[in-house]
Amino acid sequence: MVSPLLLLCFTLPLILLFFFQFRRTFKNPSLPPGPRGLPIIGNLHQLDNSILYLQLWQFSKKYGPLFSLQLGLRQAIVVSSPELAKEVLKDHDLVVRDRPKLIGQQKLSYNGLEIIFSPYGEFWREIRKICVVHLLSTRRVSGFSSIRKFEVKQTIEKISRHASSSKATNLNEVMMSLTSTLICRVAFGRRYEDEGTERSRFHGLLNECQAMWGTFFFSDYIPFLGWIDKFRGLHARLESTFKELDKFYQEVIDEHMNPNRKTPENEDIIDVLLQLKKKQRSFSVDLTNDHIKAVLMDMLVAGTDATAATIVGAMTALLKNPRVMKKVQEEIRTLGGKKDFVDEDDIEKFCYLKAVIKETLRLHLPAPLLAPRETNEACTIDGYEIPAKTIVYVNAWAIHRDPKAWKDPHEFIPERFLDSTIDFGGQDFELIPFGAGRRICPGRPTAIASLDLILANLLNSFDWELPVGMNREDIDTEVLPGLSQQRKNALCVLAKLRV
Numbered sequence: 001m002v003s004p005l006l007l008l009c010f011t012l013p014l015i016l017l018f019f020f021q022f023r024r025t026f027k028n029p030s031l032p033p034g035p036r037g038l039p040i041i042g043n044l045h046q047l048d049n050s051i052l053y054l055q056l057w058q059f060s061k062k063y064g065p066l067f068s069l070q071l072g073l074r075q076a077i078v079v080s081s082p083e084l085a086k087e088v089l090k091d092h093d094l095v096v097r098d099r100p101k102l103i104g105q106q107k108l109s110y111n112g113l114e115i116i117f118s119p120y121g122e123f124w125r126e127i128r129k130i131c132v133v134h135l136l137s138t139r140r141v142s143g144f145s146s147i148r149k150f151e152v153k154q155t156i157e158k159i160s161r162h163a164s165s166s167k168a169t170n171l172n173e174v175m176m177s178l179t180s181t182l183i184c185r186v187a188f189g190r191r192y193e194d195e196g197t198e199r200s201r202f203h204g205l206l207n208e209c210q211a212m213w214g215t216f217f218f219s220d221y222i223p224f225l226g227w228i229d230k231f232r233g234l235h236a237r238l239e240s241t242f243k244e245l246d247k248f249y250q251e252v253i254d255e256h257m258n259p260n261r262k263t264p265e266n267e268d269i270i271d272v273l274l275q276l277k278k279k280q281r282s283f284s285v286d287l288t289n290d291h292i293k294a295v296l297m298d299m300l301v302a303g304t305d306a307t308a309a310t311i312v313g314a315m316t317a318l319l320k321n322p323r324v325m326k327k328v329q330e331e332i333r334t335l336g337g338k339k340d341f342v343d344e345d346d347i348e349k350f351c352y353l354k355a356v357i358k359e360t361l362r363l364h365l366p367a368p369l370l371a372p373r374e375t376n377e378a379c380t381i382d383g384y385e386i387p388a389k390t391i392v393y394v395n396a397w398a399i400h401r402d403p404k405a406w407k408d409p410h411e412f413i414p415e416r417f418l419d420s421t422i423d424f425g426g427q428d429f430e431l432i433p434f435g436a437g438r439r440i441c442p443g444r445p446t447a448i449a450s451l452d453l454i455l456a457n458l459l460n461s462f463d464w465e466l467p468v469g470m471n472r473e474d475i476d477t478e479v480l481p482g483l484s485q486q487r488k489n490a491l492c493v494l495a496k497l498r499v
Contacts, residue, residue: 034068042070053368070220076391114294189268250291306366313364355414365433368397
């Protein structure tokens with residue numbers, strides 16, 4: 001029989017948590033409305049990470065463009081309109097500038113030694129400055145143009161072989177291969193696509209890292225239930241993933257520090273970071289190998305997944321809209337001068353292609369829920385008192401479909417951008433695929449350079465059809481958990497060589 005004292009020891013923490021939770025709720029009557037949750041777990045049982053942006057969109061229809069959630073013992077709000085996004089990301093940018101500390105993201109980012117997950121402060125400003133000035137500048141992006149051209153040409157040749165043998169092309173697989181190779185060459189100065197075992201290892205690590213970014217840990221929201229994470233094997237899986245990634249990063253750093261290494265034709269990102277590490281007096285941050293590894297994680301996972309997912313999104317939209325497909329191909333093939341390969345200089349003339357990419361980033365944005373933020377002090381948003389340490393979700397997916405901002409918001413209509421000044425630079429809050437404010441994605445120029453070149457040449461070189469027996473309505477758009485919209489089921493299509 002369980003003794004009363006032992007029973008009290010187990011139940012007292014729960015009683016206290018009930019008390020403090022309801023007391024906190026009662027003392028914050030001015031929070032935005034939101035779905036009613038259960039004691040302790042709040043709304044967690046109502047949410048699914050793989051379709052979270054869709055669920056939050058549905059909630060916004062009922063509770064409005066600003067509503068609240070109780071995530072275990074943590075308070076959250078969700079923003080779903082351009083006006084409120086502007087208020088949060090511009091007017092309150094200094095207050096809503098931190099990141100919530102989540103176990104998976106913190107572990108894999110070496111406790112935030114990079115740009116995406118580090119808390120706002122002197123360190124973040126310095127590491128962002130290093131990345132923007134030395135790694136992601138316009139000059140650096142332009143300097144990697146020859147790499148982009150070579151790798152896109154390789155991919156076009158690969159798809160040409162599929163077309164010649166009437167073999168379907170798995171666009172998800174081909175685009176992940178291309179974008180990861182681009183990032184590897186830019187970051188490491190080498191490619192893994194020609195090395196079977198290393199290729200499998202590399203792609204496996206990328207997939208596992210992305211999965212861990214989006215994995216739900218009880219410890220993040222209800223600390224006293226953290227034992228469930230251990231029981232589910234999540235901590236062991238996270239530790240194993242971290243060790244494998246750390247080993248991989250260390251190997252490539254060691255390769256670059258090898259005095260017998262052949263001098264590369266193009267200086268890569270690790271070369272730059274190792275040079276900066278030697279110039280410690282130039283920065284307020286003492287760069288270590290862990291900083292370099294954390295920055296590499298940002299580039300590898302965010303750069304590879306997001307770009308690949310956006311290309312697949314664009315091709316999905318074009319296959320579903322043959323009118324748009326025909327129009328953009330005519331532009332490229334006419335203004336491109338019937339070239340076999342379209343160069344980056346040619347692309348500046350393609351106004352309709354630019355509109356297609358904007359419309360893709362509106363409807364198929366790579367991260368439908370921007371990386372969550374956290375308030376560092378209490379503030380007032382839309383008349384509601386928002387406490388400090390509140391998680392803030394900006395549902396860009398919902399904002400990009402706001403009927404007050406967009407006519408026919410669910411339709412893929414690139415023409416809406418032809419006579420519009422709306423851009424994705426963070427100043428127009430109805431279109432924020434890369435975020436806005438201080439924490440806007442600094443890799444935007446790199447991503448757009450790759451998107452432009454890849455999509456232009458896919459459309460220039462091939463005509464695209466669905467496999468026999470498959471209709472446009474059959475294209476599956478279900479996505480996997482994670483920050484980016486990677487498709488659960490691959491988009492397999494038939495490429496036909498342009499006549």
